[in-house]
Amino acid sequence: MEDDISSYIDEIISALGDDLELSREDIEKEFRRFLEYGVPPDQAKKSIVKKFGKDKLNRKLLKDIVPNERNLNLICKIITKNVKEVNIRGENRVIYYGLIADESGILPFTSWKSSFPAEKGDVVEIRNAYSREWQGNVQINIGERTGIKKLEEDKLPDISQEPRKCKIIDIYNTFGPIEIKAKILSISEKEIEIDRVKRKVFSGILADETGKAQFTAWHDFDLKEEDVIRVSGCYAKFWKGIPQIVFDERATLEKLTEDLEVGSPVLPLHRLVDMRGGIDVTTEGTVIEIKDRSGYIERCPECNRLMRNGECRIHGKVKGVADLRLKMVVDDGSAGIGVIANREITEKLIGKTLEECKKIVENEGEEKLLEEIKETLLTKKLRLRGNALGDEFGTTLIAKDAEIIEEDIKKGAEELLQLLEGER
Ligand SMILES: [Zn+2]
Numbered sequence: 001m002e003d004d005i006s007s008y009i010d011e012i013i014s015a016l017g018d019d020l021e022l023s024r025e026d027i028e029k030e031f032r033r034f035l036e037y038g039v040p041p042d043q044a045k046k047s048i049v050k051k052f053g054k055d056k057l058n059r060k061l062l063k064d065i066v067p068n069e070r071n072l073n074l075i076c077k078i079i080t081k082n083v084k085e086v087n088i089r090g091e092n093r094v095i096y097y098g099l100i101a102d103e104s105g106i107l108p109f110t111s112w113k114s115s116f117p118a119e120k121g122d123v124v125e126i127r128n129a130y131s132r133e134w135q136g137n138v139q140i141n142i143g144e145r146t147g148i149k150k151l152e153e154d155k156l157p158d159i160s161q162e163p164r165k166c167k168i169i170d171i172y173n174t175f176g177p178i179e180i181k182a183k184i185l186s187i188s189e190k191e192i193e194i195d196r197v198k199r200k201v202f203s204g205i206l207a208d209e210t211g212k213a214q215f216t217a218w219h220d221f222d223l224k225e226e227d228v229i230r231v232s233g234c235y236a237k238f239w240k241g242i243p244q245i246v247f248d249e250r251a252t253l254e255k256l257t258e259d260l261e262v263g264s265p266v267l268p269l270h271r272l273v274d275m276r277g278g279i280d281v282t283t284e285g286t287v288i289e290i291k292d293r294s295g296y297i298e299r300c301p302e303c304n305r306l307m308r309n310g311e312c313r314i315h316g317k318v319k320g321v322a323d324l325r326l327k328m329v330v331d332d333g334s335a336g337i338g339v340i341a342n343r344e345i346t347e348k349l350i351g352k353t354l355e356e357c358k359k360i361v362e363n364e365g366e367e368k369l370l371e372e373i374k375e376t377l378l379t380k381k382l383r384l385r386g387n388a389l390g391d392e393f394g395t396t397l398i399a400k401d402a403e404i405i406e407e408d409i410k411k412g413a414e415e416l417l418q419l420l421e422g423e424r
Helices: 002-020 024-035 041-057 168-172 268-273 343-350 354-364 366-377 409-424
Strands: 072-088 091-101 104-110 121-135 139-141 147-151 177-194 198-208 211-217 228-239 244-248 253-257 278-292 293-300 319-329 336-341 381-391 394-406
Touching: 002 024, 002 041, 002 072, 024 041, 041 394, 072 198, 104 121, 139 409, 168 177, 168 228, 168 244, 177 211, 177 366, 211 278, 244 278, 268 336, 268 394, 278 336, 278 366, 278 394, 293 354, 293 366, 319 343, 319 354, 336 343, 336 381, 343 354, 343 366, 354 366, 394 409
Parallel strands: 104 139, 211 244, 336 394
Antiparallel strands: 072 091, 072 121, 091 104, 121 139, 121 147, 177 198, 177 228, 198 211, 228 244, 228 253, 278 319, 278 381, 293 319, 319 336, 381 394
8 A cells, every 4th residue: 555655646746747846745645635535546646736736837717818918827728720821021831720718718829839739629738828919809829938738638627518608798708609599680691602612691780688799690590680589509709809699500599489678788998898899889988088180170082081281191182071070088987998989979079060160170270179179078978889899909989879978077077087197
């Protein structure tokens, strides 16, 4: 028996390898404690390796990773692995990319290593990776100095492949297959060609009481506007924070007879910033900044580009088309976002028509108009609705509707401004 214990300890020490921080005596003490509680020696060995191997790694869960983190240590499963050739500064290189998942989430990765020593389905330890932002998502980057080591399958807690029931607002924080109940708000059909095979694809917008998402169906489920469906085994993906739900014939889709209330509940700004973006979201915040180039602008009649000094960058000197817009920052104390408003919404918010603004600009100059806009809007609280897009600079809402909801909050807003100033 003592010989057996000694050989188990040897195995534990060799399994921990570089991770070994404990003395042989400590490991033995721990091992014997397991045995005292009747744990079979094999199981005891596994538990000890798992416990001390992982602690030492200083592991980070995928769900906690934000862009531009360094020295990331991960334990995850390779969900997909693809290869492509890219040309970087005249040099052809092979890169590997795909998806990795742990018990907390799923993220895309790109590997710049000359070889990638793991296959789809492998559980691996990744040391010294870093994160970047890619198309609105966090991406894990694996460089030459990143270590990848294959682990035993049971080093990673179970990754469930059962579809998770969730609301649209929750799909931002989940991974793997999901099940949602939603109403089809719009749908259109198109034919596309993939590898010379024509396929019908159906796409549109669906919604539940918590929000909206785009969807793409790679199979004809005979869906119509207003249908309420339960679809299980679909996936969520994101572009600049805009959610898209994707499903094909492997998904289970059921049409329900019940109706479903759809909505766009007011999201606190920190929630929206966490989500990065969304379709037809509603939020509220105080105007803390009106950006330059807000107000009266002229656009090229040919290409709609913003003109500067009577000239279009592409079409030269043209007679511009008058327009109004607002670019501003709103903040609710928890987070801030950029907001872009078109002519119609600008007119409504500043209480002046395009013609009136044009007159002010002609008689008193652009600065004067901007001053008046600031006077009207700074420190006002707005309710905003529209599509929001996130990138590495933050989240921007393209307003579809906006209204001033509190006129008399100047004091509170000034305090907020001071607070924000103080932080800079
Ligand atoms: Zn132009």
